[in-house]
Amino acid sequence: MQIQQISVFLENKPGRLAHVAEVLRDNKINIRALTIADTSDFGILRMIVNKPEAALDVLRHAGFTVKQNVLLGVEIEDREGVLFDIMHLCDVSDLNVEYTYSFVEQSSNKAILFLRFEDPEKAIEVFRAKGYKLLTDEEARKL
Secondary structure (H helix, E strand, O other), rough: OOOEEEEEEEEEEOOOOHHHHHHHHHHHEEEEEEEEEEEEOOOEEEOOOHHHHHHHHHHHHHHOOEEEEEOOOOEOOOOHHHHHHHHHEEEEEEEOEEEEEEEEEOOOOOOEEEEEEHHHHHHHHHHHHHHOOOOOOOHOOOO
């Protein structure tokens, strides 16, 4: 139930994000979801790709600092208030959310909320107990 995410450390300079996109394109790696967090000097590009192991290899070979870590992908309704429902569940379950980003599926009226937890195993137990569908790594790569 854990999804492999690629994180790329980027200097906050023109062309760095384009270079990542070029390397992935040239190696036929598709980005399925992404988020970028930045400061004035650097940023972290976090993404779900269709071929995470290949992405790690080609980005490292291109000189980028890259890390792989795990997320949970929770299928949720695409409606008002659902973020509160999830965050409240995390709060009452004492789950620390490090960060989150989402992806909306147009065809199913569902959304996928990607969450990074301090304790992913505990998060899996909590979400399963409440009946949430957790995506597999393979399902996330096919979004």
